[in-house]
Amino acid sequence: MELAEDGLLAVGGDLTPQRLLLGYSKGIFPWYGPKLPILWHSPDPRMVMAPRELVINRSLKKSIRKQPYQLRIDTAFVDVLGRCAETPRPGQDGTWLVPDMLAAYQQLHELGFAHSFEAWQGEALVGGLYGVSLGTCFFGESMFAHAPDASKIAFAASVAQLDAWGVTLIDCQVHTDHLARLGATEISRAEFLIRLARALDEPTRRGRWEFEIDVGAWAARGGGWVGGDGDDAGA
Secondary structure, eight states: OOOOGGGEEOOOOOOOOHHHHHHHHHOOOOOOTTTTTEEEEEOSSEEEEEEGGGGHHHHHHHHTOOSSSEEEESSHHHHHHHHHHHHHTTTTTSSSSSSSHHHHHHHHTTTTTTTEEEETTTEEEEEEEEEEHHHHTTEEEEEEETTTTTHHHHEEEEEEEEETTTEEEEEESSOOHHHHTTEEEEEHHHHHHHHHHHHHSSSOOOOOOOSSSSSHHHTTTTTTTSSOOOOOTTT
């Protein structure tokens, strides 16, 4: 398994909710593999996105307008975790979502800090993502897709909803081409910590989430911001 060695800060500790939330508040997250101690990372540079920086290309807009999936929040958090753990990743041998990590994020979900955005096809969960919310920062952790564009559509919808709730910073952790195509960019760790501190000055939206935007109107606009011109979320 590949790890962000340049961001490795500490080894050991535990995955209690208190330690996890403290870590996230300092820009530090756990990332390790089977048979390894807990490894804590704070990459430099850091991949981030402001909600209005999301890029939705024409192909994805067309897919969103077809509304192929039902979009939900927090109805199958444990299942999303499991699918993220089971889905093979290019360049990775195994998963970083080891059993202790699965249990830890389930605890954060039960406490109202971790959330899942889901794409459903009938009774089948076909895509989604999960992350941790603190202040006006959403720390994206992992996503999966078992149907065309399922995770992309769930992610785009999540960004629209997070924007409506006043989220200012989406932490994408480390660079991937996929995230870059969606509009995420790299900033220095120092700049990230400044932006994070501002976000943490605001209250955290805890508890179970559900969509409050009009998802149908959002989809009809191809993922454009509801109330916008329909083309301001990408080209």
